[in-house]
Amino acid sequence: MKKTFSLLFLLHLTLSCSSDGQLFTNAICIEDITTIDPENGIKEHQTVVIQEGKILKVDNTRNLKLSTKNQIINGSGKYLIPGLWDSHVHFAYIEELAPYMNDLFLAYGITSLRDTGGEIMFMRKWKELSEQNPATTPRLMIAGPLLDGMPNVYDGSSPDRPPLSHGLDTVDDVNDYIDYLDSLGVDFLKAYEMLTPDQFRAVLAKASEKGLKVTGHVPLSMDVISASNAGLNSMEHLRNVEMSMAGNATQLLTERQHMLTEGRALQGGDLRSNIHRAQRLPAVDNADTDNTANVLQTLAKNQTVQIPTLALGHVATFKEFTQAHWQESFEYLPDTIEQNWRSAMSRIESSAPNTERAKYSKWALQMTGKAHRAGVPMMAGTDTPIGFLTPGLSLHRELELFVEAGLTPLEALASATMEPARYFGMENKLGQIADGMIADLLILNANPLESISNTRTIDAVIKDGNLYDTEALKSLKAKMREW
């Protein structure tokens, strides 16, 4: 028995290494490349064999002799990383841009997306497109609309407040609506700021019954510690965290609850702005060491994943959109959207710096570093296409800001590869360069561990085994310029 096994093993070894390449024909083979992923670190001189959408084999180049019946790519001097996730996008924020977003994401190496809020039938359309065309479309995980209380914030009352949310009046409404979203195949849920504590807990209970994760903005009616302890899986933009870190956190909560009761007749977005204006910066100024430590310890203990969306604050506030790579990216937008963005940007450019926004953006950068050092998990997301954040490009800026905040380049890569894969229970399929993984990969011309900005030096993108080489990426960009 033992002998048979060894013989079979030997036969297998001979076949996989043989120069006639019986095992590997019609495969894409990237030869002699340096692979980098958060689980296996950096490995030089690797050959990666890709077939039928999967990574069939990764081994040291000297162990694999490849038949010419394969498509062989010379990877020497280049770097292979897993395809990137943007974990905070909105297809529904500018509906006219949605049909162009997938190509933009792919051109910038974003192979998976987590959409954090949009009307459910609209989102299902993009989800279906992605599922039916996995080789040419980024993977898309959807939440459906923001689950908000009343008055809801994104109610469609202005272009800044498109109808991204569903306003829920009671706990029964919460339960019925989640049943409905679940029947339409959402991948997770997003809780929003106007929920009452009872409604928020109902969201978490119902989600757990359905096996869905819940991300959210901490409701204004609650503090961060209670929200995290109640079972919130992740939080966007570090939203309302500062209010629970202030020396007078308890007093601020009482004041917010009062404002929420008194302001029920206001538009939800106006009410929320009033509360943020009254509390955000005073809370930052009045940060308390013990309260800050308590919040961070709670988030770390519960592993409440943070998606700080730092680029969202930085690109507009510090006028980074004037830089050459942003200007180039705007040329890939459809004409009407490019014109809208350019006129809005020129208004910002000619106006005085917004010192309050600048202060908050700097606070968010520092808090991301502190939270990371405290052991709070991070995922990279941008909020594109809000705030002149070009789909795709903005994720690379987010990774740079993560490194500025104190993550190592490899940890920053994990936040856009392994962490989101784990979030969706896909860590055995995505996020590593290893045998059996889905072949979502980027070939880079420079080492991202030396400088995280090198994630922009994209030579080729592979989505579900489909190779966009330099030429294919060029024609994708040429197509985008024609819009």
Ligand SMILES: [Zn+2]
């Ligand atoms: Zn968002």
